[in-house]
Amino acid sequence: MSHAPHKGETVALFVTCLVDAMRPSVGFAAVRLLEHAGFCVEVPEGQTCCGQPAFNAGDEEDARDVARRMLDIFAPFDAVVAPSGSCAGMVRRHYPELFAGTPDEERAKALATKTFELCEFLHRHDASPLLRKWEGGPVAWHDSCSSRRELNIHEAPRALLRRIPGLELVELSDPEACCGFGGLFSVKLPEISTRMATDKAQDVRNSGATTLVGPDMGCLMNIAGRMSRLGMNIRVLHVAELLAGMTGSGIGENAA
Amino acid sequence: MSGFRDRARTALADPLLQKALRNVPRGFIAKRAKAKAALPEFEQLREEASALKAFTLDNLDTFLATFVERAQTSGAKVHFASNTEEANRIVIDILKKAGVHLVAKGKSMISEETELNTALQRAGMEMVETDLGEYIIQLRDEKPSHIVAPAIHLSRREIEPAFRQAHTELPSDRQLVEKEDFVAEARSILREKFRTADAGITGANLLIAETGSTVLVTNEGNGDLSSTLPRIHVVLASIEKVVPTLEDATTILRLLARSATGQEITSYTSFFTGPRRPGDVDGPEEMHIVLLDNGRSEILAGPFSDILKCIRCGACLNHCPVFGAVGGHAYGGVYPGPMGEVLAPALHGIGKVSDIVDACTMCGRCAEVCPMGIPLPSLIRRWRMEAFRQAQVSPVQRLGLKVWAWLARHPHLYALAMRIAMPLLKFALRWKELLRRIPGLSAWMAERELPPPQGRTFTAMWKAARRKRP
Numbered sequence: 001m002s003h004a005p006h007k008g009e010t011v012a013l014f015v016t017c018l019v020d021a022m023r024p025s026v027g028f029a030a031v032r033l034l035e036h037a038g039f040c041v042e043v044p045e046g047q048t049c050c051g052q053p054a055f056n057a058g059d060e061e062d063a064r065d066v067a068r069r070m071l072d073i074f075a076p077f078d079a080v081v082a083p084s085g086s087c088a089g090m091v092r093r094h095y096p097e098l099f100a101g102t103p104d105e106e107r108a109k110a111l112a113t114k115t116f117e118l119c120e121f122l123h124r125h126d127a128s129p130l131l132r133k134w135e136g137g138p139v140a141w142h143d144s145c146s147s148r149r150e151l152n153i154h155e156a157p158r159a160l161l162r163r164i165p166g167l168e169l170v171e172l173s174d175p176e177a178c179c180g181f182g183g184l185f186s187v188k189l190p191e192i193s194t195r196m197a198t199d200k201a202q203d204v205r206n207s208g209a210t211t212l213v214g215p216d217m218g219c220l221m222n223i224a225g226r227m228s229r230l231g232m233n234i235r236v237l238h239v240a241e242l243l244a245g246m247t248g249s250g251i252g253e254n255a256a
Numbered sequence: 257m258s259g260f261r262d263r264a265r266t267a268l269a270d271p272l273l274q275k276a277l278r279n280v281p282r283g284f285i286a287k288r289a290k291a292k293a294a295l296p297e298f299e300q301l302r303e304e305a306s307a308l309k310a311f312t313l314d315n316l317d318t319f320l321a322t323f324v325e326r327a328q329t330s331g332a333k334v335h336f337a338s339n340t341e342e343a344n345r346i347v348i349d350i351l352k353k354a355g356v357h358l359v360a361k362g363k364s365m366i367s368e369e370t371e372l373n374t375a376l377q378r379a380g381m382e383m384v385e386t387d388l389g390e391y392i393i394q395l396r397d398e399k400p401s402h403i404v405a406p407a408i409h410l411s412r413r414e415i416e417p418a419f420r421q422a423h424t425e426l427p428s429d430r431q432l433v434e435k436e437d438f439v440a441e442a443r444s445i446l447r448e449k450f451r452t453a454d455a456g457i458t459g460a461n462l463l464i465a466e467t468g469s470t471v472l473v474t475n476e477g478n479g480d481l482s483s484t485l486p487r488i489h490v491v492l493a494s495i496e497k498v499v500p501t502l503e504d505a506t507t508i509l510r511l512l513a514r515s516a517t518g519q520e521i522t523s524y525t526s527f528f529t530g531p532r533r534p535g536d537v538d539g540p541e542e543m544h545i546v547l548l549d550n551g552r553s554e555i556l557a558g559p560f561s562d563i564l565k566c567i568r569c570g571a572c573l574n575h576c577p578v579f580g581a582v583g584g585h586a587y588g589g590v591y592p593g594p595m596g597e598v599l600a601p602a603l604h605g606i607g608k609v610s611d612i613v614d615a616c617t618m619c620g621r622c623a624e625v626c627p628m629g630i631p632l633p634s635l636i637r638r639w640r641m642e643a644f645r646q647a648q649v650s651p652v653q654r655l656g657l658k659v660w661a662w663l664a665r666h667p668h669l670y671a672l673a674m675r676i677a678m679p680l681l682k683f684a685l686r687w688k689e690l691l692r693r694i695p696g697l698s699a700w701m702a703e704r705e706l707p708p709p710q711g712r713t714f715t716a717m718w719k720a721a722r723r724k725r726p
Contacts, residue, residue: 015714015715017664019714020674020713020714020715021674021677021678021709021713022678022707022709022710023709023710024710024712024713024714024717024718025710027714027718028714028717043718045667046667047667047715048663048664048665048667048670049664051661051664053657053660054657054660054661055637056618056637056640057640057644057649057653057657058637058639058640058641058642058643058644058645058649059641059644059654059657059661060641060644062657062658062661063661065661065665066661066664066665069664069665069667097634145617145618145619145620145621146618146620149619149620149621149623149624150620176621177577178577178617178619178621180577180617181617182616182617182618182619183617183618184653185614185616185617185618186699186700187696187699187700188261188614188699189260189261189264189578189614189615190699190700190702190703191261191264191265191268191703192264192268192578192581192582192615193617194702194703194704195268195581196577196581196617197704221706221707222704224705224707225700225704225705225706225707226703226704226705228704228705228707229703229704229705251707252705252707252708
């Protein structure tokens with residue numbers, strides 16, 4: 001990977017729209033982890049969204065217009081890191097396709113090769129978690145589909161979590177199953193979406209885990225939302241928060 | 257006409273269907289995984305098969321011409337049908353000319369596509385499905401819900417009344433509980449049909465250009481009985497089933513059963529090359545091959561041509577979480593699941609089936625297991641783009657996307673909007689009943705909570721923190 005920066009160099013954080021709006025603590029956790037790993041972190045201004053909602057809804061034109069801004073914003077950096085497999089997957093796997101045959105094709109390819117999901121990036125640079133001790137009970141890991149299948153990330157988050165002393169990592173019985181989020185799918189076909197979320201929630205409960213962590217806010221909000229409706233008392237955190245030791249309150253717990 | 261969402265709701269509320277759906281696909285998934293693990297060259301085979309099929313499709317006219325010529329040399333009669341009506345008419349003409357009264361039929365998805373059964377019925381012919389699953393749904397007057405396992409949506413408890421009602425010649429106090437009871441009963445009834453049928457109709461999994469043979473895989477042997485016992489054998493197949501050589505056919509066969517049922521090979525793999533020759537102990541007097549186009553030539557020339565690589569193994573259905581939740585009937589057509597979401601709009605036009613392309617979370621599991629390497633989610637997304645272009649998307653969704661995209665291109669306004677909206681949302685979540693009346697939020701909140709935002713946005717907090725730093 002020619003673009004992989006070395007320690008001491010600057011990486012750009014792509015905050016992602018869900019983290020920005022719903023859970024800024026994930027962004028701060030990502031900054032801390034990257035700084036702890038020896039990188040300088042910049043958060044370029046003017047970030048909004050990667051364009052995935054429009055892309056998956058079939059609105060190619062708007063997706064491209066939104067995505068083009070990303071090409072501008074992140075052009076000056078050697079590496080871009082996102083606390084989301086879904087958004088990083090959009091940039092790496094779909095931008096080259098989205099811009100194929102346009103004047104921006106090369107810029108899209110360039111951004112694709114230097115964009116990383118957070119766990120993947122930390123693991124690649126042998127970064128260590130900030131959390132020194134975990135006494136919160138067994139932790140289950142949820143692979144987001146985009147992280148697992150678009151980016152082929154499997155070992156990185158597990159290896160990072162195992163480095164936290166005291167943390168017992170448990171596997172779900174069907175780790176490859178989608179949680180039912182799917183972006184707009186969750187509101188277009190909510191009955192199927194919640195049914196899939198129920199299956200996932202039950203899988204987590206049956207695993208004996210008391211905490212669930214994953215790489216994507218979309219999945220986590222979906223699973224956490226379904227768990228609280230089902231009355232399951234399982235803490236849901238973004239993996240960045242756990243790794244950074246920012247485990248205050250889980251997703252859905254900070255209810256007003 | 258009800259849409260996908262309505263049919264999906266019905267399916268989710270049907271406890272018997274849910275029970276059937278929960279048990280079976282899990283078996284398929286585990287068996288396929290085991291079969292794949294036992295074959296180290298599986299991935300390599302996949303690539304080979306995908307490349308060979310791509311090559312064949314690129315030269316389909318040549319290989320199809322060779323197939324026709326060789327099949328004719330073997331004594332088979334080959335017919336071309338450009339659409340489903342023509343296919344049915346050709347089949348019925350063949351059967352009428354030969355004075356056929358009873359037809360034994362093997363499982364064929366192409367016959368589902370042409371709705372041959374209805375056409376035969378209208379023509380006054382008796383037709384009996386001989387694949388157990390197809391036989392069951394014929395008795396229940398249903399459509400298949402899965403391209404490999406047509407009656408997968410049914411439990412034995414639901415099949416029992418259909419058998420008792422149809423087989424009145426059997427003692428009414430007989431036991432119909434175990435799987436074996438049903439198989440034995442169907443076999444006894446069907447044997448008689450095989451013996452007395454004047455014609456057999458089967459599908460084909462492959463057409464081999466090199467030899468002019470048609471290939472059929474089954475696990476019940478019903479295809480062989482349907483094709484070798486009656487006087488007339490009609491093969492109904494679509495044009496993209498052709499492969500260049502016998503060797504190529506075996507490449508695909510090695511993937512087919514493993515991907516479908518996790519078997520190394522199906523119980524029966526039959527090659528049919530022409531009718532009975534002098535000296536043959538059995539076989540039909542006439543063999544007809546009806547080749548259906550039905551829009552495939554057009555698909556071949558367009559952006560969805562990869563779907564013509566499909567070998568109908570059903571792996572994408574078995575691994576699709578949406579299919580697993582609602583079953584095949586919810587898709588409202590012949591081809592369900594991921595492959596159906598790509599093929600059905602190609603066959604019928606996106607305007608008629610635009611809602612089924614929404615039945616996908618883009619989880620990508622289908623593409624991962626597809627033995628032919630078809631990029632199913634990308635093709636489904638491409639259909640969404642087509643639907644969007646043709647204004648098959650609801651005006652509300654369209655407007656929403658446009659507003660969102662406009663905001664996303666104006667970062668200052670976007671940041672301001674989020675900075676105002678998030679604390680408001682956090683506050684408003686105290687009155688969930690109120691929020692549940694807002695479109696979008698209502699769909700989310702019907703059966704799950706909306707985790708409240710933390711309040712301030714990252715952008716705002718980051719800016720404030722930067723300002724404090726010297």
